[in-house]
Amino acid sequence: MADTRPTAAEAWSMMLEGNGRWQRDERQDPRRSAEERAAAVAGQTPAAMILSCSDSRVPAELVFDLGLGDLFVVRTAGQVVDDAVRGTLAFGAGALGIPLLVVLGHSQCGAVKAAVAVAGGEPAPEPATLGALVGDIVPVCVGEGDDEKAGVAAAVDANVRRVVAQLTSDPSLSGAVCNNRLTIIGARYDLETGAVVEV
Secondary structure, three states, rough: OOOOOOOOOHHHHHHHHHHHHHHOOOOOOOOOOOOHHHHHOOOOOOOOEEEOOOOOOOOOOOOOOOOOOOEEEEEEEHOOOHHHHHHHHHHHOOOOOOOOOOOOOOEOOOHHHHHHHOOOOOOOOOOOOHHHHHHHHHHHHOOEOOOHHHHHHHHHHHHHHHHHHHHHHHHHHHHHHHOOOOOEEEEEOOOOOOOHHHH
């Protein structure tokens, strides 16, 4: 039986089309019926994986107007990667054969704002686990003068690029990347406009 799963480029195009519908408030809300839920019990063949922020304003299936079984989603504050995230993404790339991984940051990210503050000399947030999470992001928070909004926006994109580079070279994913079985890209979601753009 032929594999009908889209290529990485086709999956990204499908996601951007859905994001366009989301921005225009012309959602199709696909694959959300009880019948489609029952059909999905047999297995999953997601078109893409997404590593996105835990922020409640960035639900991937809504942002891309996709439905049940379309996306394999991992969410952590600031897209910070740990062993659980690596293992989950390696499962998606290996066992599920997902061809595309999108690292999705977003405007006004609280984790990035906290990292920018720490980079500017403020103490790390408590508890220590939160401070450690923010600490992963701090190195990309280069000062942008006195314009805090511009500094956070630049750091959001820099953090996405950092995570893309981290995952591309990670031993659990690098083989799939080198063999063209997995494409990893970075993107940003704008809370105000609803638009997703590649970074």
